[in-house]
Amino acid sequence: MTSNSNGESHLAIDCHKLDFSWNQDSELVLEGVDLNLGKGSRCLLIGANGAGKSTLLRILAGKRLTKTRACKILGQDVFMNPPNGVVYLGTEWSTNPVVRSDIVVSEFLDSVGGYRHKERRDRLLSILDVDLDWHMHQISDGERRRVQLCMGLMTEWDVLLLDEVTVDLDVLVRSDLINFLIQETETRGATIVYATHIFDGLSSFPTHICHLQLGRTPRPLHVWEATSGVEDLFKLALQWTREDRDLRRIKEKETGRVRGPKKADEVSVLQRFAAASFDSSPTSSYVRWHRCLLSSKRRKTPKCSSKSTTTRTDGEYSIVSFSDVVD
Numbered sequence: 001m002t003s004n005s006n007g008e009s010h011l012a013i014d015c016h017k018l019d020f021s022w023n024q025d026s027e028l029v030l031e032g033v034d035l036n037l038g039k040g041s042r043c044l045l046i047g048a049n050g051a052g053k054s055t056l057l058r059i060l061a062g063k064r065l066t067k068t069r070a071c072k073i074l075g076q077d078v079f080m081n082p083p084n085g086v087v088y089l090g091t092e093w094s095t096n097p098v099v100r101s102d103i104v105v106s107e108f109l110d111s112v113g114g115y116r117h118k119e120r121r122d123r124l125l126s127i128l129d130v131d132l133d134w135h136m137h138q139i140s141d142g143e144r145r146r147v148q149l150c151m152g153l154m155t156e157w158d159v160l161l162l163d164e165v166t167v168d169l170d171v172l173v174r175s176d177l178i179n180f181l182i183q184e185t186e187t188r189g190a191t192i193v194y195a196t197h198i199f200d201g202l203s204s205f206p207t208h209i210c211h212l213q214l215g216r217t218p219r220p221l222h223v224w225e226a227t228s229g230v231e232d233l234f235k236l237a238l239q240w241t242r243e244d245r246d247l248r249r250i251k252e253k254e255t256g257r258v259r260g261p262k263k264a265d266e267v268s269v270l271q272r273f274a275a276a277s278f279d280s281s282p283t284s285s286y287v288r289w290h291r292c293l294l295s296s297k298r299r300k301t302p303k304c305s306s307k308s309t310t311t312r313t314d315g316e317y318s319i320v321s322f323s324d325v326v327d
Protein backbone atom coordinates (compact mmCIF):
# COMPACT_ATOMS: atom_id res chain seq x y z
CA MET A 1 0.00 0.00 0.00
CA THR A 2 1.23 3.52 -0.76
CA SER A 3 1.50 5.69 2.36
CA ASN A 4 2.85 9.12 3.28
CA SER A 5 5.36 9.91 6.04
CA ASN A 6 2.59 9.78 8.68
CA GLY A 7 1.74 6.26 7.61
CA GLU A 8 -1.59 7.41 6.11
CA SER A 9 -2.71 5.71 2.94
CA HIS A 10 -2.79 7.79 -0.26
CA LEU A 11 -5.20 5.29 -1.63
CA ALA A 12 -8.89 5.59 -1.00
CA ILE A 13 -9.44 2.04 -2.21
CA ASP A 14 -6.74 -0.59 -2.08
CA CYS A 15 -7.98 -3.96 -3.21
CA HIS A 16 -5.28 -6.47 -4.02
CA LYS A 17 -5.80 -9.96 -5.43
CA LEU A 18 -9.26 -10.32 -3.99
CA ASP A 19 -10.85 -13.78 -4.24
CA PHE A 20 -14.45 -14.53 -3.33
CA SER A 21 -16.81 -17.47 -3.68
CA TRP A 22 -20.34 -17.77 -2.39
CA ASN A 23 -19.76 -21.17 -0.81
CA GLN A 24 -16.68 -22.98 0.33
CA ASP A 25 -16.79 -25.48 -2.52
CA SER A 26 -18.21 -23.30 -5.27
CA GLU A 27 -16.30 -21.60 -8.08
CA LEU A 28 -14.67 -18.25 -7.43
CA VAL A 29 -16.97 -15.39 -8.38
CA LEU A 30 -14.12 -12.90 -7.96
CA GLU A 31 -10.58 -14.02 -8.66
CA GLY A 32 -7.45 -11.94 -8.16
CA VAL A 33 -9.34 -8.66 -8.45
CA ASP A 34 -7.15 -5.56 -8.23
CA LEU A 35 -8.62 -2.10 -7.73
CA ASN A 36 -6.45 0.75 -6.54
CA LEU A 37 -7.89 4.23 -6.52
CA GLY A 38 -6.41 7.45 -5.23
CA LYS A 39 -8.49 9.96 -3.30
CA GLY A 40 -10.65 12.11 -5.54
CA SER A 41 -11.01 9.38 -8.22
CA ARG A 42 -14.27 8.55 -9.94
CA CYS A 43 -14.25 5.03 -11.26
CA LEU A 44 -16.84 3.37 -13.48
CA LEU A 45 -17.11 -0.36 -12.99
CA ILE A 46 -17.98 -2.02 -16.28
CA GLY A 47 -18.71 -5.67 -16.98
CA ALA A 48 -21.35 -8.02 -18.32
CA ASN A 49 -24.32 -9.17 -16.24
CA GLY A 50 -23.05 -11.57 -13.61
CA ALA A 51 -19.44 -10.35 -13.85
CA GLY A 52 -19.36 -9.66 -10.11
CA LYS A 53 -19.78 -5.87 -9.93
CA SER A 54 -22.40 -5.88 -7.17
CA THR A 55 -20.48 -8.54 -5.28
CA LEU A 56 -17.31 -6.43 -5.39
CA LEU A 57 -19.14 -3.28 -4.28
CA ARG A 58 -20.76 -5.11 -1.39
CA ILE A 59 -17.40 -6.51 -0.30
CA LEU A 60 -15.90 -3.02 -0.43
CA ALA A 61 -18.83 -1.81 1.68
CA GLY A 62 -17.94 -4.42 4.31
CA LYS A 63 -21.17 -6.31 3.75
CA ARG A 64 -19.54 -9.60 2.79
CA LEU A 65 -16.79 -11.42 4.57
CA THR A 66 -13.88 -12.62 2.46
CA LYS A 67 -11.32 -15.22 3.48
CA THR A 68 -8.32 -12.98 2.96
CA ARG A 69 -7.93 -9.41 4.11
CA ALA A 70 -7.49 -8.17 0.54
CA CYS A 71 -9.50 -4.94 0.67
CA LYS A 72 -8.72 -1.72 2.42
CA ILE A 73 -10.55 1.57 2.28
CA LEU A 74 -8.70 4.63 3.56
CA GLY A 75 -6.06 2.24 4.88
CA GLN A 76 -8.49 0.18 6.99
CA ASP A 77 -9.74 -3.35 6.53
CA VAL A 78 -13.23 -3.09 5.06
CA PHE A 79 -14.69 -5.84 7.20
CA MET A 80 -12.63 -6.10 10.39
CA ASN A 81 -12.08 -2.39 10.91
CA PRO A 82 -14.42 -0.53 8.57
CA PRO A 83 -13.66 3.16 8.26
CA ASN A 84 -16.28 5.85 8.75
CA GLY A 85 -17.39 7.76 5.71
CA VAL A 86 -18.15 4.85 3.38
CA VAL A 87 -21.60 4.96 1.79
CA TYR A 88 -23.03 2.13 -0.29
CA LEU A 89 -26.21 2.69 -2.30
CA GLY A 90 -27.70 -0.28 -4.10
CA THR A 91 -30.96 -1.16 -5.79
CA GLU A 92 -32.17 -3.57 -3.10
CA TRP A 93 -33.07 -0.65 -0.81
CA SER A 94 -36.23 0.19 -2.74
CA THR A 95 -37.66 -3.29 -2.21
CA ASN A 96 -37.46 -2.97 1.57
CA PRO A 97 -41.05 -2.80 2.92
CA VAL A 98 -40.07 -0.06 5.38
CA VAL A 99 -39.29 2.41 2.60
CA ARG A 100 -42.65 1.61 1.00
CA SER A 101 -44.64 2.27 4.16
CA ASP A 102 -46.80 5.30 4.95
CA ILE A 103 -44.08 7.57 6.21
CA VAL A 104 -43.59 11.21 5.25
CA VAL A 105 -40.26 12.00 3.58
CA SER A 106 -39.32 14.73 6.09
CA GLU A 107 -39.80 12.30 9.00
CA PHE A 108 -38.01 9.59 7.12
CA LEU A 109 -34.95 11.78 6.48
CA ASP A 110 -34.96 13.04 10.07
CA SER A 111 -35.07 9.48 11.35
CA VAL A 112 -31.71 8.90 9.67
CA GLY A 113 -30.19 12.14 10.97
CA GLY A 114 -31.24 14.63 8.28
CA TYR A 115 -31.66 17.42 10.85
CA ARG A 116 -27.93 17.14 11.64
CA HIS A 117 -26.94 17.89 8.04
CA LYS A 118 -29.57 20.46 7.20
CA GLU A 119 -27.48 22.46 4.76
CA ARG A 120 -26.40 19.47 2.68
CA ARG A 121 -29.83 17.92 2.96
CA ASP A 122 -31.48 21.08 1.59
CA ARG A 123 -28.99 21.28 -1.27
CA LEU A 124 -29.70 17.65 -2.16
CA LEU A 125 -33.45 18.19 -1.87
CA SER A 126 -33.12 20.86 -4.59
CA ILE A 127 -30.78 18.84 -6.81
CA LEU A 128 -32.89 15.71 -6.52
CA ASP A 129 -36.14 17.66 -6.68
CA VAL A 130 -37.60 15.95 -3.62
CA ASP A 131 -40.78 17.08 -1.85
CA LEU A 132 -40.51 16.74 1.92
CA ASP A 133 -44.28 16.18 2.10
CA TRP A 134 -44.28 13.09 -0.12
CA HIS A 135 -45.48 9.88 1.49
CA MET A 136 -43.10 7.02 0.77
CA HIS A 137 -45.87 4.58 -0.18
CA GLN A 138 -47.41 6.98 -2.68
CA ILE A 139 -44.42 7.90 -4.83
CA SER A 140 -42.95 6.46 -8.03
CA ASP A 141 -39.86 4.25 -8.18
CA GLY A 142 -37.77 7.13 -9.51
CA GLU A 143 -39.03 9.45 -6.76
CA ARG A 144 -38.26 6.81 -4.14
CA ARG A 145 -34.78 6.51 -5.61
CA ARG A 146 -34.29 10.27 -5.22
CA VAL A 147 -35.20 10.02 -1.54
CA GLN A 148 -32.69 7.18 -1.17
CA LEU A 149 -29.96 9.25 -2.80
CA CYS A 150 -30.79 12.25 -0.64
CA MET A 151 -30.64 10.05 2.47
CA GLY A 152 -27.36 8.40 1.45
CA LEU A 153 -25.55 11.54 0.35
CA MET A 154 -26.58 13.85 3.23
CA THR A 155 -23.55 13.13 5.38
CA GLU A 156 -20.10 14.01 4.04
CA TRP A 157 -18.89 10.66 2.75
CA ASP A 158 -15.30 9.92 1.76
CA VAL A 159 -16.00 6.88 -0.40
CA LEU A 160 -19.24 6.35 -2.29
CA LEU A 161 -20.12 2.95 -3.75
CA LEU A 162 -23.00 3.17 -6.21
CA ASP A 163 -24.69 0.16 -7.76
CA GLU A 164 -26.96 1.18 -10.66
CA VAL A 165 -28.88 3.67 -8.58
CA THR A 166 -29.22 6.47 -11.10
CA VAL A 167 -30.82 4.52 -13.94
CA ASP A 168 -34.39 5.32 -12.97
CA LEU A 169 -33.83 9.05 -12.54
CA ASP A 170 -35.11 11.41 -15.20
CA VAL A 171 -32.36 12.92 -17.35
CA LEU A 172 -32.38 16.34 -15.69
CA VAL A 173 -32.12 15.04 -12.13
CA ARG A 174 -29.50 12.52 -13.25
CA SER A 175 -27.42 15.21 -14.89
CA ASP A 176 -27.61 17.53 -11.84
CA LEU A 177 -26.69 14.64 -9.58
CA ILE A 178 -23.68 13.68 -11.70
CA ASN A 179 -22.45 17.29 -11.53
CA PHE A 180 -22.90 17.26 -7.75
CA LEU A 181 -20.87 14.05 -7.46
CA ILE A 182 -18.07 15.42 -9.64
CA GLN A 183 -17.94 18.52 -7.45
CA GLU A 184 -17.75 16.42 -4.28
CA THR A 185 -14.67 14.59 -5.59
CA GLU A 186 -13.00 17.79 -6.80
CA THR A 187 -13.64 19.92 -3.73
CA ARG A 188 -13.41 17.36 -0.92
CA GLY A 189 -11.23 14.63 -2.43
CA ALA A 190 -14.05 12.10 -2.05
CA THR A 191 -13.85 8.92 -4.12
CA ILE A 192 -16.60 7.17 -6.09
CA VAL A 193 -16.96 3.72 -7.62
CA TYR A 194 -20.04 3.41 -9.79
CA ALA A 195 -21.24 0.19 -11.42
CA THR A 196 -23.56 0.82 -14.34
CA HIS A 197 -24.62 -0.35 -17.79
CA ILE A 198 -26.09 3.04 -18.76
CA PHE A 199 -23.59 5.61 -19.99
CA ASP A 200 -25.82 8.49 -21.07
CA GLY A 201 -24.55 11.74 -19.60
CA LEU A 202 -21.55 10.04 -18.03
CA SER A 203 -18.75 10.96 -20.43
CA SER A 204 -17.41 13.68 -18.13
CA PHE A 205 -17.86 11.59 -15.00
CA PRO A 206 -15.07 9.00 -14.82
CA THR A 207 -11.41 9.55 -14.15
CA HIS A 208 -10.85 5.78 -14.40
CA ILE A 209 -12.66 2.77 -15.76
CA CYS A 210 -12.35 -0.70 -14.31
CA HIS A 211 -13.20 -3.69 -16.47
CA LEU A 212 -14.55 -6.58 -14.46
CA GLN A 213 -14.45 -9.61 -16.74
CA LEU A 214 -16.07 -12.77 -15.40
CA GLY A 215 -14.88 -11.93 -11.91
CA ARG A 216 -11.38 -10.84 -12.90
CA THR A 217 -9.66 -7.58 -13.72
CA PRO A 218 -7.87 -8.53 -16.95
CA ARG A 219 -6.32 -5.13 -17.64
CA PRO A 220 -4.97 -2.25 -15.58
CA LEU A 221 -7.36 0.56 -14.72
CA HIS A 222 -8.19 2.51 -17.85
CA VAL A 223 -7.45 6.21 -17.42
CA TRP A 224 -10.31 8.14 -18.97
CA GLU A 225 -9.68 11.28 -21.01
CA ALA A 226 -12.06 14.01 -19.90
CA THR A 227 -12.35 15.11 -23.55
CA SER A 228 -13.76 11.77 -24.70
CA GLY A 229 -17.44 11.60 -25.54
CA VAL A 230 -20.25 9.34 -24.44
CA GLU A 231 -19.96 7.41 -27.73
CA ASP A 232 -16.36 6.51 -26.87
CA LEU A 233 -17.54 5.26 -23.50
CA PHE A 234 -20.30 3.20 -25.08
CA LYS A 235 -17.93 1.77 -27.72
CA LEU A 236 -15.42 0.78 -25.06
CA ALA A 237 -18.09 -0.90 -22.97
CA LEU A 238 -19.45 -2.71 -26.03
CA GLN A 239 -16.01 -3.94 -27.02
CA TRP A 240 -15.23 -5.20 -23.52
CA THR A 241 -18.62 -6.82 -23.08
CA ARG A 242 -18.24 -8.64 -26.43
CA GLU A 243 -14.88 -9.93 -25.23
CA ASP A 244 -16.54 -11.08 -22.00
CA ARG A 245 -19.22 -12.97 -23.88
CA ASP A 246 -16.74 -14.70 -26.20
CA LEU A 247 -14.60 -15.73 -23.25
CA ARG A 248 -17.61 -16.94 -21.31
CA ARG A 249 -18.76 -19.07 -24.23
CA ILE A 250 -15.33 -20.67 -24.54
CA LYS A 251 -15.29 -21.42 -20.81
CA GLU A 252 -18.81 -22.80 -20.81
CA LYS A 253 -18.05 -25.00 -23.81
CA GLU A 254 -15.05 -26.43 -21.97
CA THR A 255 -17.28 -27.42 -19.06
CA GLY A 256 -20.13 -28.65 -21.25
CA ARG A 257 -22.52 -25.90 -20.18
CA VAL A 258 -24.67 -24.26 -22.81
CA ARG A 259 -27.00 -21.28 -22.56
CA GLY A 260 -30.13 -20.88 -24.66
CA PRO A 261 -32.63 -23.56 -25.63
CA LYS A 262 -32.07 -27.12 -24.46
CA LYS A 263 -32.40 -30.16 -26.71
CA ALA A 264 -35.97 -31.54 -26.91
CA ASP A 265 -35.24 -34.62 -24.80
CA GLU A 266 -33.93 -32.45 -21.95
CA VAL A 267 -37.19 -30.54 -21.62
CA SER A 268 -39.06 -31.64 -18.53
CA VAL A 269 -42.56 -33.03 -18.55
CA LEU A 270 -43.92 -30.01 -16.73
CA GLN A 271 -42.23 -27.60 -19.10
CA ARG A 272 -43.89 -29.42 -21.98
CA PHE A 273 -47.20 -29.25 -20.18
CA ALA A 274 -46.75 -25.56 -19.53
CA ALA A 275 -45.99 -24.85 -23.16
CA ALA A 276 -48.96 -26.89 -24.32
CA SER A 277 -51.65 -25.60 -22.01
CA PHE A 278 -50.80 -22.06 -20.98
CA ASP A 279 -51.66 -20.67 -24.36
CA SER A 280 -55.43 -20.92 -23.99
CA SER A 281 -56.15 -20.01 -20.39
CA PRO A 282 -53.05 -19.39 -18.31
CA THR A 283 -54.86 -18.89 -15.01
CA SER A 284 -57.03 -21.96 -15.09
CA SER A 285 -54.12 -24.02 -16.43
CA TYR A 286 -52.00 -22.83 -13.57
CA VAL A 287 -54.66 -23.75 -11.06
CA ARG A 288 -55.13 -27.15 -12.64
CA TRP A 289 -51.38 -27.67 -12.69
CA HIS A 290 -51.21 -27.04 -8.96
CA ARG A 291 -54.17 -29.28 -8.30
CA CYS A 292 -52.50 -32.03 -10.21
CA LEU A 293 -49.29 -31.63 -8.28
CA LEU A 294 -51.23 -31.74 -5.04
CA SER A 295 -53.23 -34.75 -6.05
CA SER A 296 -50.14 -36.55 -7.26
CA LYS A 297 -48.55 -35.92 -3.87
CA ARG A 298 -51.66 -36.94 -1.93
CA ARG A 299 -52.81 -39.93 -3.88
CA LYS A 300 -49.64 -40.92 -5.65
CA THR A 301 -51.61 -41.10 -8.90
CA PRO A 302 -53.56 -38.14 -10.25
CA LYS A 303 -57.18 -38.98 -10.98
CA CYS A 304 -58.31 -38.40 -14.50
CA SER A 305 -61.81 -37.85 -15.74
CA SER A 306 -61.59 -39.92 -18.87
CA LYS A 307 -59.08 -42.38 -20.18
CA SER A 308 -55.96 -42.74 -18.15
CA THR A 309 -53.52 -40.16 -19.36
CA THR A 310 -50.75 -40.46 -16.84
CA THR A 311 -47.64 -42.55 -16.85
CA ARG A 312 -44.99 -42.60 -14.23
CA THR A 313 -41.48 -41.52 -15.14
CA ASP A 314 -38.75 -41.31 -12.52
CA GLY A 315 -41.11 -40.64 -9.66
CA GLU A 316 -42.98 -37.87 -11.51
CA TYR A 317 -46.17 -38.05 -13.49
CA SER A 318 -46.07 -37.37 -17.15
CA ILE A 319 -49.34 -35.67 -18.00
CA VAL A 320 -50.33 -36.36 -21.55
CA SER A 321 -53.50 -34.34 -21.69
CA PHE A 322 -53.75 -32.12 -18.74
CA SER A 323 -57.27 -30.93 -19.33
CA ASP A 324 -58.40 -34.47 -18.45
CA VAL A 325 -57.08 -34.28 -14.91
CA VAL A 326 -59.70 -33.50 -12.27
CA ASP A 327 -59.45 -32.99 -8.55
Ligand SMILES: Nc1ncnc2c1ncn2[C@@H]1O[C@H](COP(=O)(O)OP(=O)(O)OP(=O)(O)O)[C@@H](O)[C@H]1O
Pocket (backbone or CB within 6 Å): 022, 029, 047, 048, 049, 050, 051, 052, 053, 054, 055, 056
Ligand atom coordinates in the same frame (compact mmCIF):
# COMPACT_ATOMS: atom_id res chain seq x y z
N1 LIG B 1 -26.69 -14.92 -3.27
C1 LIG B 1 -25.98 -15.53 -4.23
N2 LIG B 1 -25.63 -16.82 -4.13
C2 LIG B 1 -24.91 -17.43 -5.07
N3 LIG B 1 -24.48 -16.82 -6.19
C3 LIG B 1 -24.81 -15.54 -6.36
C4 LIG B 1 -25.57 -14.82 -5.40
N4 LIG B 1 -25.73 -13.55 -5.84
C5 LIG B 1 -25.10 -13.48 -7.02
N5 LIG B 1 -24.54 -14.66 -7.34
C6 LIG B 1 -23.73 -14.97 -8.52
O1 LIG B 1 -22.55 -14.21 -8.43
C7 LIG B 1 -22.17 -13.77 -9.72
C8 LIG B 1 -21.92 -12.28 -9.68
O2 LIG B 1 -23.16 -11.63 -9.40
P1 LIG B 1 -23.24 -10.05 -9.29
O3 LIG B 1 -24.62 -9.72 -8.85
O4 LIG B 1 -22.13 -9.55 -8.49
O5 LIG B 1 -23.03 -9.63 -10.83
P2 LIG B 1 -23.15 -8.19 -11.50
O6 LIG B 1 -21.91 -7.97 -12.29
O7 LIG B 1 -23.48 -7.16 -10.48
O8 LIG B 1 -24.36 -8.42 -12.48
P3 LIG B 1 -25.46 -7.39 -13.05
O9 LIG B 1 -24.78 -6.53 -14.07
O10 LIG B 1 -26.46 -8.30 -13.66
O11 LIG B 1 -26.02 -6.62 -11.88
C9 LIG B 1 -23.27 -14.20 -10.68
O12 LIG B 1 -22.82 -15.35 -11.36
C10 LIG B 1 -24.41 -14.54 -9.80
O13 LIG B 1 -25.17 -15.57 -10.34
